[in-house]
Amino acid sequence: MVKKTQKNEENKIEADNKEYVPTVLSLLDKDENVVSDVQKEIFEEEIQELPPIEEGQLNISGIYVYDLGKKFETKVYIRNGLSDDLKLGNIPLLIINSKGETLGRQVFNLESLGTLPPHSARPLKLYFDKANVNVESIPADDWSIVLDGKFDITATIxxxxxxxxxxxxxxxxxxxxxxxxxxxxxxxxxxxxxxxxxxxxxxxxxxxxxxxxxxxxxxxxxxxxxxxxxxxxxxxxxxxxxxxxxxxxxxxxxxxxxxxxxxxxxxxxxxxxxxxxxxxxxxxxxxx
CATH class of the missing domain: 2.60.40 (Immunoglobulin-like)
Known part of the structure; x- marks a missing residue:
C-alpha cells in the first residue's frame, strides 16, 4: 500500500488574497448509521491532514493506492469548496507524479456519491483498471490524483x-x-x-x-x-x-x-x- 498525506497546520488561512475554507466530514445517510465512531475519527483526522482548498473549488485528494492485481484501489476524499450543494456525474481523473507525468487515466461515474453539502468532504474508494495505468507500480510518495479536463458538475440549490x-x-x-x-x-x-x-x-x-x-x-x-x-x-x-x-x-x-x-x-x-x-x-x- 502506498499512502500519501500532507500536514495542514491551519484549516482556514488567508494568503495572497485567497481564502481557504475548512471542510467537514459528510457521509451518506446509509453510511452514517453503520460507520463506527472510531472510523469517523480516522476520517476526520485524515481530512485535517489534507492540504487546504480555496473557496469555490472542487478537490480530490488521494490517501493511498493499493495493488489488487488487476486493479489499483485508491482511497480519496472528494471535497466541495463551494457554498452550494454539489452533485457529480462522469469525472475523468488522472494519477500523476511530481513531474506532472500521467501514470493513469480513467473516467468515474460519481453519482453514487450523492449530494455533497457546502464545504464538506466525503471518503470514497475508486478502482483504476490496470489497462488504464501506464506503469507497473505506483511510486511511493510520488503520486497524486487530479481532475482532468471537462467534467460534469451540477450545483444544486x-x-x-x-x-x-x-x-x-x-x-x-x-x-x-x-x-x-x-x-x-x-x-x-x-x-x-x-x-x-x-x-x-x-x-x-x-x-x-x-x-x-x-x-x-x-x-x-x-x-x-x-x-x-x-x-x-x-x-x-x-x-x-x-x-x-x-x-x-x-x-x-x-x-x-x-x-x-x-x-x-x-x-x-x-x-x-x-x-x-x-x-x-x-x-x-x-x-x-
Whole structure:
C-alpha cells in the first residue's frame, strides 16, 4: 500500500488574497448509521491532514493506492469548496507524479456519491483498471490524483421560504417546510412552480396553492402566471392568465402563491380535490 498525506497546520488561512475554507466530514445517510465512531475519527483526522482548498473549488485528494492485481484501489476524499450543494456525474481523473507525468487515466461515474453539502468532504474508494495505468507500480510518495479536463458538475440549490405571513400558524409553517424539503432539488439557474394543494372552498372558489422556487443567481419578478386546472380525468375545468403585482422571489428563496377560480358551487365545508392537477400553462387552441 502506498499512502500519501500532507500536514495542514491551519484549516482556514488567508494568503495572497485567497481564502481557504475548512471542510467537514459528510457521509451518506446509509453510511452514517453503520460507520463506527472510531472510523469517523480516522476520517476526520485524515481530512485535517489534507492540504487546504480555496473557496469555490472542487478537490480530490488521494490517501493511498493499493495493488489488487488487476486493479489499483485508491482511497480519496472528494471535497466541495463551494457554498452550494454539489452533485457529480462522469469525472475523468488522472494519477500523476511530481513531474506532472500521467501514470493513469480513467473516467468515474460519481453519482453514487450523492449530494455533497457546502464545504464538506466525503471518503470514497475508486478502482483504476490496470489497462488504464501506464506503469507497473505506483511510486511511493510520488503520486497524486487530479481532475482532468471537462467534467460534469451540477450545483444544486435548496431554496428556503421568504414572505410567509407573519401570523401563519406554527403547524401550517411546519407543513409548508416539510413540503419544500421533499421537493426535488433544483439545479443552479432553474426556476420551478410546484402545486401544494387544490381545493374548493365554501365561498365557491377553486383555490390553487403553489410554491415557487428561484435557484437563479438573481431576484426574479413574476407578473403573469398561466394556470389551468384539470380534473381526475385530465379534463380542463378552469384556466386563466393571472396577473401579479409587485411579486418577486429572491435568489435561493421560495414563496407561496394562491390562485382562485370562482364557481357557482357552494359546498358546506372546504373540500380537497386530491385527484386533480394543475398545469402552469394555458390550453392550446386548435386552429381549424
Amino acid at each position: 435548496k431554496p428556503i421560504f421568504e414572505g410567509l405571513p407573519e401570523d401563519i400558524d406554527l403547524e401550517d409553517k411546519l407543513v409548508f417546510d416539510k413540503f419544500l424539503e421533499e421537493l426535488p432539488e433544483l439545479k443552479e439557474g432553474e426556476f420551478s412552480i410546484s402545486t401544494f394543494s387544490i381545493g374548493i372552498q365554501k365561498d365557491g372558489n377553486i383555490l390553487v396553492t403553489c410554491v415557487m422556487r428561484n435557484a437563479t443567481s438573481r431576484p426574479m419578478s413574476i407578473d403573469k402566471v398561466p394556470v389551468t386546472v384539470l380534473d381526475a380525468e385530465k379534463r380542463i375545468v378552469k384556466s386563466n392568465l393571472f396577473k401579479l403585482k409587485d411579486f418577486s422571489i429572491n435568489s435561493g428563496r421560495a414563496r407561496i402563491c394562491n390562485f382562485a377560480f370562482p364557481t357557482n358551487v357552494r359546498p358546506e365545508e372546504d373540500v380537497a380535490l386530491e385527484d386533480w392537477t394543475v398545469a402552469y400553462q394555458l390550453p392550446k387552441v386548435n386552429k381549424k
